Amino acid sequence: MSYDKMAVCYDTQSCIKCFACVISCSTENRMRLQRDYNYTVEKSMVEEQPHLNYLRVEVNEKGKFPNVSQIAAFKHCQHCDNPKCMEICPALAISKKETGAVVINQERCVGCQACKDVCPYDVPVFSKDTGKTYKCTMCHDRLTAGMQTACAVACPSVAIFSGKQEEVISEARKRAEHYSKVFNKEYFVYGADKVNDTVGTLSYMTIAPVENRDDYLLPADPSSGVAGGREITKVIGTAAIIGTAAAVAGHAVYSAVKLSGKDEHKENENE
Amino acid sequence: MKLTRRNFMKTSVAGLAGAAVFTGSPLKTEAREITSADFGVENKTYLTCRMCAQNCPMVAYTRDGRLVRLDANPNTPYPSICGRGRAATAALYDPQRIKTPLIRTGKRGSGEFRSASWNEALDLIGNKMLQLREEGEPHSVAYFPRFNSASLLDDTIFNLYGTDNLFSYGDTCFGSTNQLGLGSVFGGGGEEPRQGNSSVMGDYENAKLAVLIGRNPVGGLVAFPWGGMFGRGRKNGMKTVLVDPKKSLGVGETDTEWLPVIPGGDVAFLVGLAGELFKNKYYDEEFLKEYTNADMLINAETLQPVYLQEGDDENDPDYQVYDTATNSAVMKSEAESPALYGEYNVDGVKAKTALQMLIDSCNAFPIEKAAEKSGISVEQIQKLAKDLNDTRPACFLERGYRATRYYNSLHEKQLISVINGLLGVYGRKGGLIYGRYAYLYSPFDYSDSNEISVNMWYKENVEGFELCDPYNMRRTFPLAVETEEPYKLRMAFLNGQNPVGGSVGGHKMAKALEKMEMVAAISPFWNESLLYADVILPDTTFLERSEPLFGQYKATFPVITVHDQVIDPMFETRNGYWIMLAIAKRIFSDDEYYSYFGDFEAGGVKYIVDYQLENLELDEADAAIFSRRKLIEDGVWCGVPAPVKPMNKPTPSGKLEVYSLFMAKWHEELLNQGRENDAKYFDPLFSCPPTYYQTLKEKLDNDEFVPITGFSPLSSFTGAQTRNNILLRNVGAKLNYSAVFINTDRGNALGLKSGDLIEIFNIEEPSLVVKAEVQLSETVEPHTLFSFYGVGNGLYRKLADKLSVASPIGFNPNHIGNLNFMPVEASAPSQDFIVKIRRAK
């Protein structure tokens, strides 16, 4: 079967911070434990298992009373078009599906956390209990079953919506335009256009006011930080190794030629 | 070179390194394939949520007999359930649920119980109730229902048994204050105009500006439909202004103005706001002329209407106005153009129009004073007045839900309702719209020959309780127990209610329970009241039982929902109907039992549902689209939205009373009785009666605060279905939701930093000390000590073993608050006292 390219969008303006999406994701993952591993819900629903909360919220206060703004940033996997995590995973556990979802195959994950190092959005979460790393799967199983993602179906104010990519982008742009008009400042759809070469476009987009992009954790130029340095090392290192091997091969040829023309040259030979 | 082992190694290494670098990996990345067939194996059941008390329509999914998911029922215009509802799976499977009946072994309050059989426990309760009945004192049984699983039957059983002493939680929430505050302006019929909670709501979807005063539409419940409406309003570009001592999440972040109001200073703010509206003529004159009693002539001395002719079955009410066409005072029905303004002499009586009275009362209160007393700046008040004018009528001041916070909350609700009238938003698109619901009747009998209830007796005989709602009050219980008036209460029966945790002055509730000859309780979870019980019966959660149809929703269209059982009762719990019938068998004679309950025992919930449907009253438009089959198939039926109109209930004047005649009447009555202090709270004009704490102390000390609470979207009441819920705590702990929040500068001045442990006590009850973690925040007004309601265990540390997910510390102001009563209407001023804090040792 082949699947359409899908997308999800989070609208910071109509979000009412009820956390229904966070809980919905959390419970859906526990249902998945029962479905896939027979680990039943009467156990998992009453256990912490914090790594199963793929959606996180970070609240930051800015300013001083009474001119204080309190912004709850929604932290979730962006499902980049160019997933750095997929590139780096040594166990080949991460793949980008047809739907656009970037999914970690938990059976392959070795818990090295290389994906966590390289993610420009600090998304993957490691669990000490299971020794593996987890992140949002864009409810790839629900999307391919014709359902909405667990977060989208939970939202009482339709602030998260999922569906075919063109439809989601079109609705998102419509909303951004409307907000820009009503609130007299520019709203944009983060991820609908290419963010930068590192990540590309995003399958899980966000509508937010441009001037607050940093509060909502929507960087203009996401980078892999230290892990990016590793990538460069690998490239330079490989080049250096190949260079060395080439030089050595060259010297070997040179030695062969030079030494055969000097076969009277005695090293350790007895005479 | 010789082909040595080393040679080979070297070549291989270089070769491999080179080769591997250039070739891609031959292996594929892969994620587990899931097929859509996986979702086809789940079963679907329709029900209504009970993680708070709003009964939002839900659908439950089970897989292999286990509850795996809860979603909103999609068959409504606003499918909404909140995070609390979704976390019900953790409540259902909570290993700390009460699993068997329990009988107390230690002292009351110690939390020591032993397991018992159902028969032993039921016999204890039944025998006691039988004994009381035989002694001719069935009315000495006090019944406390709330989250109860035997709806309609339980009240009936106690009533037929012989007691009308139903102590409801309502005085903590909306009881009297919201009802009368709103009703005094837009009516309610009868002597005491009461508006219900579903009576009016903001038309968020079409509003341009919503002023949220004392209300947080996100945490503050009613996901269906208000949460959904609010969210859609924000999507449509609705702006919000927040008037609150704490800036809450979810009402807007980058576009919301916060007006940080001093606790209890809301009335000062409202007076200042009205002053600005009047000064700049930012109000709707046409609306006032057509729909309100702004033109009524009022006696400037007595504050009463110059002449009011009450309505009856034949005629509408009528009142005297000043007709500018004829320059004389005539009845409104005869007037050509009634004056809105002015002072007139009518038969020697100095009279003003109602609107003039209101304007003059505002003028007596300059905006600078309003700013000082409310903590909100002059500029902010002025800006809001202008913004309201620019957006009206697509704007409103939110009516709020929980009203009862300070002595002046009644006046606050009244002023909010008046200002909404000035802005002309009642019954207008984007303004305030009325709700309506389907009426469902109970098949059970009712006896009105019982001894007068304690609440009714208080209402009729005790000064200070004249305007109480006897059907929504529980804090009379400790008073009645102490005074033994009108008679001695001897047994308490708690059914899903937590009076110790839920009513301010909870410690006095606990003392009163200790005086009972027996305390019986039904509850699926532990709470502080249960520590005082003698017998505890575990009933099921809402997921393990069927219920009759429900219709008390807060929407503009009638809604009826179905509630079917999802999971078999866990452990040894039984549903409430079974428990109630088991008790009934023990307290009624066989004849009585079968005559009252025989049909229900045979037919069960279906018997009730059949009755409800047979007696369903729907008007034409709704009846045309009602279908029983669809109700069952969809789990919910929604009727037609109500026509938008300016009034939903009659008032004495027949109009929206921006000048409340009800208030004017009581104002005069109280003055006549020499109760000037009480009369202050019933002023029909704009004024600033004080809170209780403001009369206690004019200025707070450095370490004193006013305790404010609000709902977090991750907790609801004091019930352990949210408090002991690990799915909710997973998220809430990251928000530090069990801490108390104070203003950063005030915290610094006390040498505190976020994370410190502090002790909190009521300055009037210094021996009751609660420990909590403090968090310093810029989002808190300086007088305020804010805590999320119902999160920690508070004063009742014995619960820590029984509810180990809940925070062992944490603050619930109810535990240590005063047993004070709002003047005359007797509801519970839950935030109206002063606490002191100090670093914990």
Next chain:
Amino acid sequence: MSNSNEKITLFSNMQMWYHKHVIHFMMIFIFTGLPILSHSFSWIAYLIGVPISVFYSTAEPTYVGIEICRALHRITAMLWIALSIPFTFSMIFKKWHLAFRKRKDESWKTYVTEELADMKTMYIDFSYPKRAGKYNFGQIAAGLAVIVFGLIMIISGLFLWFRVSLDSTTVSIMRLLHDIGFTVFVIFLIIHIYLAIHPVNKAGYNAMFRDGKDDLEHAKKKHPGMFVK
């Protein structure tokens, strides 16, 4: 000229023993480290994992392979550290001046230029150096690099072993150091192994792997600097 057959000891028994073990360790480190370094080498993990995962019903071969590589990498690290302790002790008491021959009165410029010239003499002209000691300049530099980067590998490796308890940035930096160290080691090994088996080094090769000894006369010619007072 006559073969005097008088021998000097170039490498002690301890050095030879340690060196042999280190060769095995390095092979294991590289082999087991590559799959964790990059998924281009996941086939190594796959090859190891396939036979073992037969014993587990649902396990992925790649996953099993990487876990085994991880375990072997860590065991080998422990062995290497264990062996390095006595080795380090023994090295501290060696005569380092046999290698490092900068005279006190000469400038750095002179020293480096002449030593580099000696290296050209040895490896390009294939004749005897003028002043190189036991180790030539390149060998000294390489030796220092091995010590420094060896320590870096061990320390960063230990951090990585216990990474679950550390914060992300620290772990990321440690990985970067481990990667750089690995690259340096591979470059070093290519050159080192090549020169070790090069005809020019026949005597040294025999010394390291056979008896640790060389003919005194030969050594004098090859490493004049060793014999200068």
